[in-house]
Amino acid sequence: xxxxxxxxxxxxxxxxxxxxxxxxxxxxxxxxxxxxxxxxxxxxxxxxxxxxxxxxxxxxxxxxxxxxxxxxxxxxxxxxxxxxxxxxxxxxxxxxxxxxxxxxxxxxxxxxxxxxxxxxxxxxxxxxxxxxxxxxxxxxxxxxxxxxxxxxxxxxxxxxxxxxxxxxxxxxxxxxxxxxxxxxxxxxxxxxxxxxxxxxxxxxxxxxxxxxxxxxxxxxxxxxxxxxxxxxxxxxxxxxxxxxxxxxxxxxxxxxxxxxxxxxxxxxxxxxxxxxxxxxxxxxxxxxxxxxxxxxxxxxxxxxxxxxxxxxxxxxxxxxxxxxxxxxxxxxxxxxxxxxxxxxxxxxxxxxxxxxxxxxxxxxxxxxxxxxxxxx
Numbered sequence: 001x002x003x004x005x006x007x008x009x010x011x012x013x014x015x016x017x018x019x020x021x022x023x024x025x026x027x028x029x030x031x032x033x034x035x036x037x038x039x040x041x042x043x044x045x046x047x048x049x050x051x052x053x054x055x056x057x058x059x060x061x062x063x064x065x066x067x068x069x070x071x072x073x074x075x076x077x078x079x080x081x082x083x084x085x086x087x088x089x090x091x092x093x094x095x096x097x098x099x100x101x102x103x104x105x106x107x108x109x110x111x112x113x114x115x116x117x118x119x120x121x122x123x124x125x126x127x128x129x130x131x132x133x134x135x136x137x138x139x140x141x142x143x144x145x146x147x148x149x150x151x152x153x154x155x156x157x158x159x160x161x162x163x164x165x166x167x168x169x170x171x172x173x174x175x176x177x178x179x180x181x182x183x184x185x186x187x188x189x190x191x192x193x194x195x196x197x198x199x200x201x202x203x204x205x206x207x208x209x210x211x212x213x214x215x216x217x218x219x220x221x222x223x224x225x226x227x228x229x230x231x232x233x234x235x236x237x238x239x240x241x242x243x244x245x246x247x248x249x250x251x252x253x254x255x256x257x258x259x260x261x262x263x264x265x266x267x268x269x270x271x272x273x274x275x276x277x278x279x280x281x282x283x284x285x286x287x288x289x290x291x292x293x294x295x296x297x298x299x300x301x302x303x304x305x306x307x308x309x310x311x312x313x314x315x316x317x318x319x320x321x322x323x324x325x326x327x328x329x330x331x332x333x334x335x336x337x338x339x340x341x342x343x344x345x346x347x348x349x350x351x352x353x354x355x356x357x358x359x360x361x362x363x364x365x366x367x368x369x370x371x372x373x374x375x376x
Contacts, residue, residue, distance in 0.1 A: 027096060028072045028097075029070055029071065029072045029097070030071055030072070030095065030096065030097065030099070030100065031068065031069070031071075031098075032059075032067075032102065033067060033068040033099075033100075033101055034067060034103055035064065035066045035067075036061075036067075036103070036106045036112065037104070037106065038105055038107045039061055039065045039084065039106045040084045040085065040106075042060060043058050043059055043060050043061055044058075044061060044067075044084075045057070045059070045081070045082045045086070046059055046069070046080065046081050046082075047080050057069065059081075071094075072096075073095065074096070075095070075096075076093060076095045076119075076218075077093065077095070078091055078092075078093055078189075079094055083109065084106055088106055088107065088109045089109055090110065091189075093185075093189075094117070095117060098116050099116050101114070101116055102114055107138070107142070108134075108135060110127065110138060111127055111134055111138070113128075119184075119186050119189065122181075122184055122186035123189060123190075126174075126177060130170060133166055133170055137163065137167070140159050141163070143159065144159050171200075174191075174194045174195075175203070178191060178207050178210055179210060182211050182212045182215060183213035183215050183216075184215055185214060185218050187210075187211065188211065188215050188221050188224070189220070191207050191208065191224060192220060196227060198235070198338065198357070198358075201228060201232060201235060204224065204227075204228050208221065208224060208225060208228070230338050233338070234337045234338055234346075234354060235354065236355065236356060236357055237353060237354065239353055239354075240255060240263075240265075240346075240348045240353065240354050241255075242254060242255050242256050243255050243333055243336065245333065246323065247321050248310065248315075248323075248324060253321060255299070258297050259351070260350050261295050261297050262295055262297070262350060262355075262368070262371070263297055263298075263347070263348040264298045264299070264345060264346075264347055264361075264364065265299050265301070265337075265345070265346040265347075266298065266299070266300040266301070266343060266346075266361075267300075267301050267337070267345075267346075268343045269302060269304040270302060270303075270305055270308035270309070270310060271307055271308050272343065274342070275342055278343045278361055279317075281360075281361045281362050282300075282318075282361050286298055286320060288365060289364070289365060289368065292365075294368050294372075295350070297320060298321070299321045299322075300318070300320065300323065301323045301331075301333045301334075302322060302325065303328055303329070303331050305325070305326060306326055306328075310322065341358075343361075345358065345359055345360075347359070355371070
């Protein structure tokens with residue numbers, strides 16, 4: 001065999017080896033691996049959205065907390081990870097051909113180092129720069145979770161104050177990062193973490209307006225804008241969206257029927273245990289306000305009637321308007337007012353504007369006194 005033939009033969013072998021090696025991992029595949037301390041159980045869950053569906057993968061974990069998993073995606077995708085019987089969670093991002101590695105402690109998911117891919121690297125750098133604050137916050141939450149109800153009430157209040165202060169400090173640090181890195185997708189992830197809350201809409205607006213380039217075009221940015229717009233439609237200060245519904249007797253009810261009076265709009269469920277407990281406070285508060293001849297009416301919108309019908313004798317104790325709705329969380333009334341927890345109270349002024357959202361029912365009498373004094 002001539003030297004030239006040997007060279008050609010060698011080149012073919014090298015090409016075949018390279019081709020075989022490249023087939024070992026598809027171009028649309030990603031891999032996550034790592035080792036986490038304090039993992040319980042033999043697996044954890046990882047989920048992501050795919051169209052209108054949620055895809056859930058089970059990630060096996062060995063006795064040392066080590067794991068490895070391969071999957072495929074067609075675009076940059078956020079994955080939610082749930083550890084220790086879903087009591088702890090974090091997120092990572094994956095894309096085609098990414099190798100993502102996790103190291104850390106499952107008890108401190110906000111501090112888990114995630115390497116692989118520019119966005120994961122940027123977020124891990126942010127975590128490491130703010131490690132002390134994030135750990136202190138996690139320690140507070142762990143301590144509060146372990147504390148039994150009824151004990152050390154003063155200390156629990158101290159935790160709440162300290163937690164609020166830490167979150168405020170972290171949100172300011174995140175805002176500075178976003179301002180300095182408006183084109184990074186990591187900035188979008190930080191906006192989602194620190195400003196996706198109905199009480200933070202002005203700051204959400206402000207930070208979304210800073211985004212540029214690929215960050216502005218990222219799908220999560222569009223989702224955050226959608227969230228902002230939905231919340232704004234029923235935020236404090238705006239005219240309460242009108243609803244036309246039917247009460248338990250089939251009579252048409254509109255929220256505009258109550259103009260000229262204060263209106264307590266409550267959202268509840270027949271399957272909500274906390275709602276049943278708050279009903280007692282609501283009945284007591286309603287009766288007290290009526291005795292004082294306060295200019296206020298109550299309306300309660302109740303979902304999940306398909307599962308558990310409203311009791312027929314509820315009007316024996318509840319003297320205000322009750323409106324049953326079908327559709328669960330997707331019921332129009334719940335969507336219109338962006339209700340994501342229950343029971344949920346909204347106070348509307350006689351002129352129809354929203355005065356306050358999400359407050360305990362027992363604080364209503366004091367609020368009414370303040371409103372009458374200020375003639376709001």
